[in-house]
Amino acid sequence: MHSIPTSTSYELTQAGDRYFDGLVDKFSRSLYQAPRGELRLAMLDYLLPQMLHLTEQPVLDVGGGLGQLSGWFAQRGHAVTMAEPSQDMLAHASAWHAERSAEGAWPVDKLRYLAAPLQLLPQQAPGPWPLITCHAVLEWLGEPEQAVQTLASLLAPGGQLSLMVFNRDALRFSNVVKGNLKKALSDQLEGKGKRQRLTPISPVTHDEMCQWVVNNGLVMEGVAGIRIFQDYLRHPSTERSEQATLLALEKQYCRQDPHWRLGRYLLYTFTKPEADV
Ligand SMILES: C[S@@+](CC[C@H](N)C(=O)[O-])C[C@H]1O[C@@H](n2cnc3c(N)ncnc32)[C@H](O)[C@@H]1O
Numbered sequence: 001m002h003s004i005p006t007s008t009s010y011e012l013t014q015a016g017d018r019y020f021d022g023l024v025d026k027f028s029r030s031l032y033q034a035p036r037g038e039l040r041l042a043m044l045d046y047l048l049p050q051m052l053h054l055t056e057q058p059v060l061d062v063g064g065g066l067g068q069l070s071g072w073f074a075q076r077g078h079a080v081t082m083a084e085p086s087q088d089m090l091a092h093a094s095a096w097h098a099e100r101s102a103e104g105a106w107p108v109d110k111l112r113y114l115a116a117p118l119q120l121l122p123q124q125a126p127g128p129w130p131l132i133t134c135h136a137v138l139e140w141l142g143e144p145e146q147a148v149q150t151l152a153s154l155l156a157p158g159g160q161l162s163l164m165v166f167n168r169d170a171l172r173f174s175n176v177v178k179g180n181l182k183k184a185l186s187d188q189l190e191g192k193g194k195r196q197r198l199t200p201i202s203p204v205t206h207d208e209m210c211q212w213v214v215n216n217g218l219v220m221e222g223v224a225g226i227r228i229f230q231d232y233l234r235h236p237s238t239e240r241s242e243q244a245t246l247l248a249l250e251k252q253y254c255r256q257d258p259h260w261r262l263g264r265y266l267l268y269t270f271t272k273p274e275a276d277v
Contacts, residue, residue, distance in 0.1 A: 011194070015119065016142020018193040018201055019086040020065065027198065028066055028092075035243060036230060039250065040265070041068060043226050044135075046251055048072075051222045051269045052160055057130040060154065062118050063137030067093025071100055073133075074110040081125055085117040118147050121154055128156035136265065139166035139200030140193070145212045152216040155272040161218065164226065164267045168203035173262055174231050206266060218270040224254045225263020232262075 012018055020027060031037040048054070056077040061070045064082035066089060073080045074097070084090045094113055101108045116124045118137065132151055138144040144165075151161055168189060175184045183189065191199030206223070213220055229249055230236070237243065253259040260266070 012142065012201070013117075015117075016201075017085075017117065018140040019117075020140075021086045021088045023086075023198075024066070024088050024092050027089075031198075035236070035238075036227060036264075039230055039243075039247060040226055042247055043224075043250060043254065044069070044072070044267075047224050047226075047254065047267060048162065051224065051267070052131065052162055054078075060121070060125055060127065060129045060132045062121065062132060062134040062151065063140075064093060065089050065136070067097055069133055069135055070111060071097055071105070074101075074106040077106075078110070078131075080111050081114060082111060083114040083116050083118070083121060083125060085115065087115060090115055118150055122150060125154070127154045128159065129154055130156050130159045131162070132159070133162045135162070135164035135267075136166060138163070138204055139202050141202055144202045144204060145208075145215070148212045148218075149216050152218050152270075152272060155218075157272055157274045159272050160221070161270040161272070162267070163209075163270060164265050165204040165209065166200045167225075167263060167266050168205045170231070170262050170264050171199075171203050174264070177232050204266075206261065209266065209268065213268075213270050218272055221269040221271050222255075223260060223269075224267045225260030225265070226250075226254065226267050227264035228254055228259045228262060231264050 054076065058079045059073045059081070061073070061080055061082045064070045064084045067082060070080045070082040070093065082093065084093065090113055097111050100106070114124055118134070132155055134151055138147055141147050151163070155161055171189045172184050172187070175189065190201050190203055191197050193201040210220070227250065230246060254263065
């Protein structure tokens with residue numbers, strides 16, 4: 001069973017996962033109200049239509065957080081089921097969606113919500129789903145490989161999984177750039193998931209991802225780096241024109257070797273092969 005923490009406990013669940021209860025303000029301030037959150041959304045807006053076959057098919061958004069990605073799909077005509085175990089995040093997301101829907105962004109019935117962790121989705125939202133998204137969630141789990149297995153089991157044959165993970169190799173590199181040399185040398189990079197810290201507890205490497213998808217019968221169709229340059233800037237600019245140039249650079253090199261490999265996040269498209277006939 002997965003215990004749901006209270007809004008102030010900031011503890012891991014029994015499964016070793018970090019639900020974001022009590023983190024709405026911190027998460028929204030430090031990511032989505034900052035240029036890096038803006039860049040992440042701009043890159044997803046650029047990459048997802050290239051990396052996925054979008055046909056207004058139903059979407060399961062796992063660990064949907066504040067609901068930006070669910071909203072993105074609803075706006076493009078998809079029926080979205082957003083699953084999220086943190087009551088705080090879910091309440092925030094659904095209130096924001098209701099506002100957007102009242103403004104005419106999408107019909108009110110485009111979104112439904114499940115207050116559930118990934119591990120309970122085989123019972124609560126078995127699908128199978130033609131499209132599943134799970135962005136920036138695996139790194140907050142005690143057992144990220146098991147999560148890949150669960151996600152694979154929820155996919156329909158021929159269905160696609162858009163998976164975005166926090167890149168362990170980029171975390172090492174950014175620690176070095178910031179001068180945290182001893183930390184990098186000892187390779188003690190992961191956070192503990194306590195208090196309001198947002199250093200992920202299970203950052204993932206590309207090599208691990210390659211292994212896990214093969215183990216679970218998925219095929220890697222594409223990979224891109226998100227924030228390949230931004231986190232390494234010595235003098236981040238607040239000028240809009242500079243930020244636009246940085247976005248152009250990120251777009252130009254996000255799928256090119258070697259740059260994608262040091263993206264703060266790695267964005268993958270995995271497909272479940274059609275069953276043999
Ligand atoms: C960094 S946020 C990412 C939110 C959103 N997907 C995004 O990209 O902005 C991580 C989310 O994973 C959720 N989470 C933690 N453990 C989970 C689990 N076992 N199943 C599903 N979601 C989980 C957290 O509550 C949090 O909302």
